[in-house]
Amino acid sequence: MAHILRLSILVIVYLYIVAAKSYDKQPNCQEFSKNVTFKDSEAIGIWHLLHFKTEKTKGSGESHCVQFTNVGEQEKKDLQERIGQYVENMNWDKLLIKMQIPCSSVKSNKTRDYYLEKLEGDGSYRTLQMPSPTAKLDLAQFHRYPMRLKLVEGQYLAMMDCHEKFVFLLGKQPPTADLDDRIKKMIDAYWPDEL
Numbered sequence: 010m011a012h013i014l015r016l017s018i019l020v021i022v023y024l025y026i027v028a029a030k031s032y033d034k035q036p037n038c039q040e041f042s043k044n045v046t047f048k049d050s051e052a053i054g055i056w057h058l059l060h061f062k063t064e065k066t067k068g069s070g071e072s073h074c075v076q077f078t079n080v081g082e083q084e085k086k087d088l089q090e091r092i093g094q095y096v097e098n099m100n101w102d103k104l105l106i107k108m109q110i111p112c113s114s115v116k117s118n119k120t121r122d123y124y125l126e127k128l129e130g131d132g133s134y135r136t137l138q139m140p141s142p143t144a145k146l147d148l149a150q151f152h153r154y155p156m157r158l159k160l161v162e163g164q165y166l167a168m169m170d171c172h173e174k175f176v177f178l179l180g181k182q183p184p185t186a187d188l189d190d191r192i193k194k195m196i197d198a199y200w201p202d203e204l
Contacts, residue, residue, distance in 0.1 A: 037171075037174075038133075038155055038157055038169065038171040041157045041159070041167075041169045041171075041176070042130060042131070042132050042133055042157045042159065042169075045130075045131050045132045045157075045159045046131050047131040047132035047158060047159050047160060048131075049079075049105050049106055049127065050079075051158075051160055051166075052077040052106060052158055052166060053077050053078065053079060053106070054076070054077060054181070055074055055075070055076050055077075055112045055114070055181075056074065056075050056076075056077070056166050056179035056180065056181065057073070057074050057075075057179060057180055057181070057182060057183040057184060058073040058074070058075070058177060058178075058179055058184070059165070059178045059179060059180045059184045060177070060178040060184075073110070073111060074110075074111050074112040074114070074115060074183070075108060075109070075110050075111070075112060075168075075179060076108070076109045076110075076111075076112035076113055077106055077107070077108050077109075078106070078107045078109070079105065079106065079107075080104050080105055080106060080107050080124060084107075085101050085102075085104050088101075088104070088124070089101045092146065092151070095146050095151055096137060096151050096153075099126060099137065100126060103126050103127040103128075104124050104125070104126050104127075104137070105125060105126075105127050106124070106125040106134070107122065107123070107124055107125070108122070108123040108124075108125060108136075109121070109122055109123075110123075121138065121139075122138075122139040123136045123137065123138050123139070124136070124137040124139070125137075125156065126153075128155070131159075132157050132158045132159045133155070133157060134155070134156045134157070134158065135153050135154065135155055135156065136152070136153055136154050136155075136156050137151060137153055138151065138152045138153075139151075154170065154171060154172035154173075155171035155172065156168065156169065156170055156171060157169040157171060161178070164180070164181070165178055165179065165180050166178075166179040166180075167179075
């Protein structure tokens with residue numbers, strides 16, 4: 010009986026250690042953007058979803074694309090005049106990138122537009138999600154959350170929604186049915202399976 014009790018205690022301790030290590034691997038903004046060198050221009054273009062992971066589920070490549078464009082001075086001015094009174098603590102000069110989901114080449118009657126305000130540190134942004142054109146404009150309509158962007162291996166874009174703890178891996182080409190071994194290894198390195 011003592012042997013079974015000791016074995017049970019060892020199993021519980023092992024599971025506790027494994028759970029603690031898994032918890033450490035959960036995505037967080039600070040670790041994601043640590044020592045990152047990223048220029049805003051590196052995001053510009055159309056990117057295709059290769060893989061995603063949330064706090065609770067692991068995903069895979071699906072047919073989704075995201076389009077990043079520069080925000081020009083006139084667009085900033087028009088936005089500020091139209092919605093400035095409804096958005097708190099916005100530095101309009103730092104509104105640099107527009108993110109459209111899905112990208113403009115996909116015919117969709119529902120797109121989501123986000124503007125990214127650059128924060129301190131490379132790859133650090135705060136989103137400004139545009140409400141639907143029919144929404145009544147007030148402060149509650151404009152959701153603003155931290156987001157992080159970084160290049161992986163110089164050719165993939167990793168994006169983290171720090172509010173929902175979603176992590177996305179994007180590539181310049183749409184995913185194929187079978188991801189190549191290199192991308193699989195990268196996915197395993199960035200998103201290890203929970204034990």
